[in-house]
Amino acid sequence: xxxxxxxxxxxxxxxxxxxxxxxxxxxxxxxxxxxxxxxxxxxxxxxxxxx
Numbered sequence: 281x282x283x284x285x286x287x288x289x290x291x292x293x294x295x296x297x298x299x300x301x302x303x304x305x306x307x308x309x310x311x312x313x314x315x316x317x318x319x320x321x322x323x324x325x326x327x328x329x330x331x
Contacts, residue, residue, distance in 0.1 A: 306330050
């Protein structure tokens with residue numbers, strides 16, 4: 281096994297890419313859940329919370 285050392289810039293770049301990916305997935309999830317909620321209840325969702 282070879283250990284690979286990350287530089288600070290590489291680590292920050294990976295972190296930013298991961299954060300962007302998570303934000304896109306959360307936006308997609310929010311849209312889908314709000315649509316389902318509206319179909320089931322007939323009401324619009326006022327807020328959405330995700331960790």
